[in-house]
Amino acid sequence: MTTIATNPIEKRTENRSSATIRFAGDSGDGMQLAGSQFTNTSALFGNDVSTLPEFPAEIRAPAGTLAGVSGFQINFSSEDIFTPGDRVDALIAMNPAALKTNLRDLVEGGILIVNSDEFNIANLAKAKYPTNPLETDELSRYQVYAVPIATHTVEAVKDLGLSAKEAERCKNIYSLGLVYWLYDRPLEATINWIKSKFAKNDQIAQANIRALQAGFHFGETAEIFPVRFRIERAKLPTGKYRNITGNQATAMGLITASRLCGKPIVYASYPITPASDILHQLSHYKHFDVKTIQAEDEIAAVCMAIGASFTGAIGVTASAGPGIALKQEAVGLGVMTELPLIIIDVQRAGPSTGMPTKPEQTDLWQAMLGRNGECPVAVVAAASPSDCFQTAIDAVRIAVQYMTPVFVLSDGFTGNSAEPWRIPKAADFAPFPVIHPADPTVFQPYARDERGVRPWAIPGTPGLEHRIGGIEKADITGNISYDPENHQHMVNLRAAKIDNIAREIPPQDVYGDASGDVLLVSWGGTFGAVRTACDTARKRGQRVSHMHMRWLNPFPSNVGDVLKRFKHVVICELNMGQLQLLIRGRFLINAHGLHKVQGRPFMVSEVLAKVDEVSRG
Amino acid sequence: MTTIATNPIEKRTENRSSATIRFAGDSGDGMQLAGSQFTNTSALFGNDVSTLPEFPAEIRAPAGTLAGVSGFQINFSSEDIFTPGDRVDALIAMNPAALKTNLRDLVEGGILIVNSDEFNIANLAKAKYPTNPLETDELSRYQVYAVPIATHTVEAVKDLGLSAKEAERCKNIYSLGLVYWLYDRPLEATINWIKSKFAKNDQIAQANIRALQAGFHFGETAEIFPVRFRIERAKLPTGKYRNITGNQATAMGLITASRLCGKPIVYASYPITPASDILHQLSHYKHFDVKTIQAEDEIAAVCMAIGASFTGAIGVTASAGPGIALKQEAVGLGVMTELPLIIIDVQRAGPSTGMPTKPEQTDLWQAMLGRNGECPVAVVAAASPSDCFQTAIDAVRIAVQYMTPVFVLSDGFTGNSAEPWRIPKAADFAPFPVIHPADPTVFQPYARDERGVRPWAIPGTPGLEHRIGGIEKADITGNISYDPENHQHMVNLRAAKIDNIAREIPPQDVYGDASGDVLLVSWGGTFGAVRTACDTARKRGQRVSHMHMRWLNPFPSNVGDVLKRFKHVVICELNMGQLQLLIRGRFLINAHGLHKVQGRPFMVSEVLAKVDEVSRG
Amino acid sequence: MTTASAPLTPKDLKSDQEVRWCPGCGDYSILAQTQKVLADIGIDRANTVFVSGIGCSSRFPYYMNTYGFHSIHGRAPAIATGVKCANPQLDVWVVTGDGDGLSIGAGQLLHAIRRNISLKILLFNNRIYGLTKGQYSPTSEQGKRTASTPLGSIDPPVNPLSFALGVGATFVGRAIDVDIKSLQLVLKRAAAHRGTAFVEIYQDCNVYNHKAFEFATDRNTKEDHIVYLEHGKPLIFGKDRKKGVRLNGFTPEVVDLAGTPADDLLIHDESAHSPALAFLLAQMKFPSMPEPMGVLRCVESTTYEHMLEDQMATARRQSGAGDLDKLFSQGDTWEVE
Amino acid sequence: MTTASAPLTPKDLKSDQEVRWCPGCGDYSILAQTQKVLADIGIDRANTVFVSGIGCSSRFPYYMNTYGFHSIHGRAPAIATGVKCANPQLDVWVVTGDGDGLSIGAGQLLHAIRRNISLKILLFNNRIYGLTKGQYSPTSEQGKRTASTPLGSIDPPVNPLSFALGVGATFVGRAIDVDIKSLQLVLKRAAAHRGTAFVEIYQDCNVYNHKAFEFATDRNTKEDHIVYLEHGKPLIFGKDRKKGVRLNGFTPEVVDLAGTPADDLLIHDESAHSPALAFLLAQMKFPSMPEPMGVLRCVESTTYEHMLEDQMATARRQSGAGDLDKLFSQGDTWEVE
Numbered sequence A, B: 001m002t003t004i005a006t007n008p009i010e011k012r013t014e015n016r017s018s019a020t021i022r023f024a025g026d027s028g029d030g031m032q033l034a035g036s037q038f039t040n041t042s043a044l045f046g047n048d049v050s051t052l053p054e055f056p057a058e059i060r061a062p063a064g065t066l067a068g069v070s071g072f073q074i075n076f077s078s079e080d081i082f083t084p085g086d087r088v089d090a091l092i093a094m095n096p097a098a099l100k101t102n103l104r105d106l107v108e109g110g111i112l113i114v115n116s117d118e119f120n121i122a123n124l125a126k127a128k129y130p131t132n133p134l135e136t137d138e139l140s141r142y143q144v145y146a147v148p149i150a151t152h153t154v155e156a157v158k159d160l161g162l163s164a165k166e167a168e169r170c171k172n173i174y175s176l177g178l179v180y181w182l183y184d185r186p187l188e189a190t191i192n193w194i195k196s197k198f199a200k201n202d203q204i205a206q207a208n209i210r211a212l213q214a215g216f217h218f219g220e221t222a223e224i225f226p227v228r229f230r231i232e233r234a235k236l237p238t239g240k241y242r243n244i245t246g247n248q249a250t251a252m253g254l255i256t257a258s259r260l261c262g263k264p265i266v267y268a269s270y271p272i273t274p275a276s277d278i279l280h281q282l283s284h285y286k287h288f289d290v291k292t293i294q295a296e297d298e299i300a301a302v303c304m305a306i307g308a309s310f311t312g313a314i315g316v317t318a319s320a321g322p323g324i325a326l327k328q329e330a331v332g333l334g335v336m337t338e339l340p341l342i343i344i345d346v347q348r349a350g351p352s353t354g355m356p357t358k359p360e361q362t363d364l365w366q367a368m369l370g371r372n373g374e375c376p377v378a379v380v381a382a383a384s385p386s387d388c389f390q391t392a393i394d395a396v397r398i399a400v401q402y403m404t405p406v407f408v409l410s411d412g413f414t415g416n417s418a419e420p421w422r423i424p425k426a427a428d429f430a431p432f433p434v435i436h437p438a439d440p441t442v443f444q445p446y447a448r449d450e451r452g453v454r455p456w457a458i459p460g461t462p463g464l465e466h467r468i469g470g471i472e473k474a475d476i477t478g479n480i481s482y483d484p485e486n487h488q489h490m491v492n493l494r495a496a497k498i499d500n501i502a503r504e505i506p507p508q509d510v511y512g513d514a515s516g517d518v519l520l521v522s523w524g525g526t527f528g529a530v531r532t533a534c535d536t537a538r539k540r541g542q543r544v545s546h547m548h549m550r551w552l553n554p555f556p557s558n559v560g561d562v563l564k565r566f567k568h569v570v571i572c573e574l575n576m577g578q579l580q581l582l583i584r585g586r587f588l589i590n591a592h593g594l595h596k597v598q599g600r601p602f603m604v605s606e607v608l609a610k611v612d613e614v615s616r617g
Numbered sequence C, D: 001m002t003t004a005s006a007p008l009t010p011k012d013l014k015s016d017q018e019v020r021w022c023p024g025c026g027d028y029s030i031l032a033q034t035q036k037v038l039a040d041i042g043i044d045r046a047n048t049v050f051v052s053g054i055g056c057s058s059r060f061p062y063y064m065n066t067y068g069f070h071s072i073h074g075r076a077p078a079i080a081t082g083v084k085c086a087n088p089q090l091d092v093w094v095v096t097g098d099g100d101g102l103s104i105g106a107g108q109l110l111h112a113i114r115r116n117i118s119l120k121i122l123l124f125n126n127r128i129y130g131l132t133k134g135q136y137s138p139t140s141e142q143g144k145r146t147a148s149t150p151l152g153s154i155d156p157p158v159n160p161l162s163f164a165l166g167v168g169a170t171f172v173g174r175a176i177d178v179d180i181k182s183l184q185l186v187l188k189r190a191a192a193h194r195g196t197a198f199v200e201i202y203q204d205c206n207v208y209n210h211k212a213f214e215f216a217t218d219r220n221t222k223e224d225h226i227v228y229l230e231h232g233k234p235l236i237f238g239k240d241r242k243k244g245v246r247l248n249g250f251t252p253e254v255v256d257l258a259g260t261p262a263d264d265l266l267i268h269d270e271s272a273h274s275p276a277l278a279f280l281l282a283q284m285k286f287p288s289m290p291e292p293m294g295v296l297r298c299v300e301s302t303t304y305e306h307m308l309e310d311q312m313a314t315a316r317r318q319s320g321a322g323d324l325d326k327l328f329s330q331g332d333t334w335e336v337e
């Protein structure tokens, strides 16, 4: 194994089109911070960037344990990228536990920087290492750099008068500096960030800056790294950019939609991982006419949203799997009363409590089919963090224009990871103003327009007083009705209304050729891995195309046609075949499935392997 | 139109193989009672019998209104029958509202007996009749007998000293007597019933007996009915019989299952139409070791059942659509903790509150697919009221043998209507005793046997102390685990366990030929109409067979083979295609659907029409 | 409260829907009194919303010619909270039952009350589940034999008023369906209250629990069994107003006015700082004590909707009306050229 | 309560699972005291079940070497009710949090308490949602700034003890995570109670709501801010036990013992017939009053499980052990030959 070499080694800089690195350490080690700084710096530098943060399930698992490891992976590139990368080219492991849980994702021959200070007996035991891996040959397949990061850090800041603890806390910034050197990144952005973040504590600010520089200089001078790498700027569309997480984008999309239709948002929800952040975000935007209510539970939350919608606001609620289950009875009320309502499901691994911090796409059935009675709603899914923005706008538009609950499917990965977002201009979005009825002489609560949509008459309007509820309604009048034919008629009308939404959404597009050997189908957050796999396969000469489905209900009207033009169809989803069943049942084609429920996104290689498998036949 | 003829008419008795009649009146008129007496008498007489009670949605809708009409339909026959009949041969309408809401179900030329006393202006107005239909020709297509039933009744009992109100109350029994005459039934059973029912009030008993006889004699002597009908005894399997409703049968099935496996029942539920009766029934059987708890809501109910199952009882809960929706989060907990749990869904018309008193089969998706995460459970459906008995036993057996939640699907029609049940002998059922583990040296909470089932270790057992919960479990140990591969493994194990149940259930059988033109597929309460239609079609010479599916999850292993042997497959369900989607998606066959959501069972004629439609191509 | 200009009659508040309770149901009287009171105070129909859950009582909104929402079982307080938050100008009433409000909906009721959001919540307590045909409810007396409890129920009942006081209600009242005068009075007071007003109404379900409140409605005896509360007045009751309630330590007891100095009697104070007095009154139960009717508690406290609007205004004041372009550009940004 | 023969040590009650609360979390102390108390009273591990919902506090069962069920959010009281009904011999403990128990689970908690089923319910009140990273909870003080309320929360808090008393609790206690002696005492009393025992435990969440209870834990000042209740004893507190609580009408007030006759002080009566005194104590809040610690209320009343078993026995006595063949043949039957 390699330890710090004392012999000078000649330095080279190699160009790469992209690299994937991961910071991993104890949850107290500040890995999320190091990761986001690296992300920002790379984005500012001009790379395309995609990230994957991984948190431990516990708030503060005991230091040094396997359960307490926190990680942050960044894929940065000179080309368009859609995933945070399958495996990492460089891993920074701040302690034995981080090494243990992350090593398997390091490519063979990859760079492994470990904080050797932490490889003591106590920590090795906590990580369940019987022997010190730095002292055996178990790491021989990697380029291992054992750096006493803590010692170096403390050394670097020693004359600033910090306590030992405070000094050591800068070690994440030291390792960031080291990795900046390794990938030839400028320090400037992070230095500025440190200055503003610790504006009130110059001592700490100085310490962090020193640590950053020390790390960088160690790379430069210690002469242990034979090469450094350069990833050039990507050719991205011009414009102003920022990083955005999916949950932020959802919040902003809701606010934008509210402006576009001229109706305020009432957002009621009950905290739950990984959806809580949308509530946190929105609670800052009261000046955008957003009222946020932290409800006593999910049932109350969705009911508050329904009450608000009845009153002319856009009622929105969000949760994850178990909380969505609780909302379903009330979603049914939304269907029967035909009110606009947005239900956001930031999916996580289930069943039951499952693995709350891990993403999955296992709530599609629940969203589409999980209610009593014939109870159709519109369902749309976000493809990426930034896509959550447009998805939220689309959902609100359909909800108010079709007077229907709309499910928005996101997931823990899409919701929490960040990607660069080209900042749009507010003026570029087409408004979709809502008009409430006001004329009592022609008003009927359940009369319908040509799209099958009933009027949204709201309390406060003189002369339109009316009553709605969850019992079957008579057509036109909306009075209670137990009439058999009326019930069939109303079930049909509600179904037809949802089907009509297909008129409003763009036809399904296909990436690649319109026909071929393999059609890869994705929905929601699996977009990135599947798109990347499609690109790779096409470069290899395979006749592969990609159909990413944004609307899951209704399907765009041409989906059946698209499917028929391919020899093989593979539906890639982080579940055991939920969209697959719907597509097979609807179109009677033998669609294959690529399934995974491991609380992690697809790897591109997994998709490619499946392409090869079905192509072989 | 026909009124009471004064000219004597020659009387004939005609033989019929079956007849369908309906008593309809105000909900205060005692129609349910008349109907059940007619049922009992016919069953005792030896006919096969099938009934359809229909209640108004309101507890006591205002007298005389359309909303207040209550009906009871009886199909009785000298042959095996499976449905209460599509349309009625004779309708007894006690007031204008009853006439209005029931007339369309009377066959052309059918017998219509109306209580002319109630056809006054006030009642006609309440029934929204602009003119008295007895005085126009709107009833000309029927044999109308306008009988002043109330007057006759009061007259018949006048010397017994009853109040006018009390006297008039016997009018349902008078009409029963009249119909007894019409169908040549003995009075004896009803007289005995009256005597025991009013044992404490001889005056009322006498009055009812007199009314019964007066009705009968009116038929005999008034010489207005040209014919009466005789329906001979059916050739039923020998044995002792009783009438049973689906909800009664479910209750008894649960009790029987409890005995067979040697575990007590803890039944926790929250009242809801049409499931409450199971709670009512079971609350009488404490001496069978059944504990019933009326919970504060559905969530508490299912959680109490889960707690009881953890403790070694059979936890059972029941509800209808909206309540089942509320239980889903906890059902997921049952799946994750792999505990036996029975969830009974007595389906009613939805979505939302829908039409609570009306049956539907629209909760199949909810039961199979309506939870967060990959969350499979076993699903079984009862074909008829008496079949609820065996269904409950099967559900409990699978639940304890496979340590899994089992959904039992019934519906408002199956649950509330009655049919004759050949009383089994307790000794005829095979026990399936449960053995709890006791040996601490080999115990692992999530170790599995060859069927993939974990042990049911219960509190109170020394040395087996362990903890379970809703977070993903590590294989074997059952400890909390966030390991990616473990999660995939556990999802697979849970799915495989449910699939393994297919080993335990009989292969799918087919009624009729094993191949042919049309395979009619039914599940749950649509059995009867489909079986009858199949018989009829076969008699007509059509190559039609019938596959009734008892297990919806897992499917019996040969279902795919069966389906492939028919040119056309028609899935008949009281929904808009729920099983249809599952079958199409699984087997990729172009299964047609016969769909109906009108809060009513299929009519045989509807099924036959569909057979003709698909046969034509 | 919003008031309209045209004088309103109870008839104006009747919707076109046929009332479908059982003949003799106590709900009829409550409906009539509500229509009377709301007409009297001259509400604006367009600005009034009735929200209910599920149960016989919850059919109420259909019969009111205002906006109405017959929602799902137990959730009316949450729906109504959404309505009120979306438009605080509206007068929002909630109608619930003892099952709807205290069984499945207890969580929602609790949180509406503790938020002190201006909903007027009427809980029709008939001590039974009416709509589902007569199972015992959370307010049914222990030992009640019903369809689901042939041997008698075993759960001790919940006292709705104690519950409401326990979770911080700012207005708590009680009335009886057929006691028209006091029912009107309590409804009027509830309508005027800012914050959550919680009113329990004893209601006769004449099909499944007839005469559950006979002690409080029987002409001959009722005056001995209930005491009308008046703020600042001593608790005096009985046919000839010859009985009073006095405190013995923490235990209220009935005394004969003849032998008791007037000062000894318990004086009602609906606006006491602590809810302890109201709590003690709420605990008085027939037959040992007369049951209190009227307003047990009424205190001023900032309402939820007021604070919500206040925060909205503050945010607007501090940050100006939100600017989307600014929002989009928050945080670190960079240009790609 | 079931007791085992072998003497038990707290260590016997530790499971093999790593404890995963944040370092410094108050939950550690509660766990240790629970293990100590249960060892002291010599429970039978095999007959003991801990049930919890979801939250940091709800991880508790994993660390107890007894039977345990970490269920779903808010529903532990219902799961535990199922456990206790299925086997009344078991000692059943419920661990819940202020969010788990008073927010999503308020309905279940209410009904467990009102049933008086023998569950020992420990509500770890840290006045915050810990597990979901620090949103305000139903017990958070108004105006609390959290992740979800940057301008401060606007809901008035629920007082868990008043709530429990309002719905008829037969045992209500309060203790503090780090106040080992009184915590042990309350736990012991709860363990011994027949019926539902409800215990609120002030718990420090040192990550999201550190020092929320400093007033009650700070060595220097705590004795002036809390009063330990003792049955039959006057309420005396303060560093030198020089202060007392006296009633002024219905309002409790703090007095200097020096100037007050001993008889004037409020005497604690945990078994008072009426819960009004306990309610009044529960309302005493820092800073105006010392907060009561210990047992506020403890009265005997028939338990739910007792009545349930009683009905089971009665049914068996009256009808004999059920006979399936008889059951099948109930009602009208007929023979087909």
Ligand SMILES: Cc1ncc(C[n+]2csc(CCOP(=O)(O)OP(=O)(O)O)c2C)c(N)n1
Binding pocket: B270, B271, B272, B273, B298, B322, B323, B326, C054, C055, C056, C057, C058, C073, C096, C097, C098, C099, C100, C101, C124, C126, C128, C129, C130, C131, C132, C137, C205
């Ligand atoms: C989720 C759900 N569970 C159960 C029911 C059935 N249900 C309707 S009303 C009711 C109770 C009614 O009692 P209460 O609230 O006291 O009203 P009342 O009919 O007595 O006025 C029940 C259990 C339902 N409609 N929805």
Ligand SMILES: Cc1ncc(C[n+]2csc(CCOP(=O)(O)OP(=O)(O)O)c2C)c(N)n1
Binding pocket: A270, A271, A272, A273, A298, A322, A323, A326, D054, D055, D056, D057, D058, D073, D096, D097, D098, D099, D100, D101, D124, D126, D128, D129, D130, D131, D132, D137
């Ligand atoms: C149905 C459901 N909704 C929401 C959550 C998310 N959740 C888990 S714990 C919790 C609140 C925890 O607060 P508390 O009960 O006070 O426990 P603490 O963590 O403070 O000990 C929430 C909202 C969940 N797990 N399930």
Ligand code: SF4
Binding pocket: B059, B060, C020, C021, C022, C024, C025, C026, C027, C056, C057, C126, C130, C131, C204, C205, C206, C207, C208
């Ligand atoms: S059942 Fe009772 S509460 Fe319901 S309408 Fe009839 S009388 Fe009223």
Ligand code: SF4
Binding pocket: A059, A060, D020, D021, D022, D024, D025, D026, D027, D056, D057, D126, D130, D131, D204, D205, D206, D207, D208
């Ligand atoms: S977040 Fe708070 S309550 Fe949760 S473990 Fe950490 S310190 Fe304890």
Ligand SMILES: [Mg+2]
Binding pocket: C055, C097, C098, C099, C124, C125, C126, C127, C128, C129, C130, C137
């Ligand atoms: Mg009621």
Ligand SMILES: [Mg+2]
Binding pocket: D055, D097, D098, D099, D124, D125, D126, D127, D128, D129, D130, D137
């Ligand atoms: Mg908490």
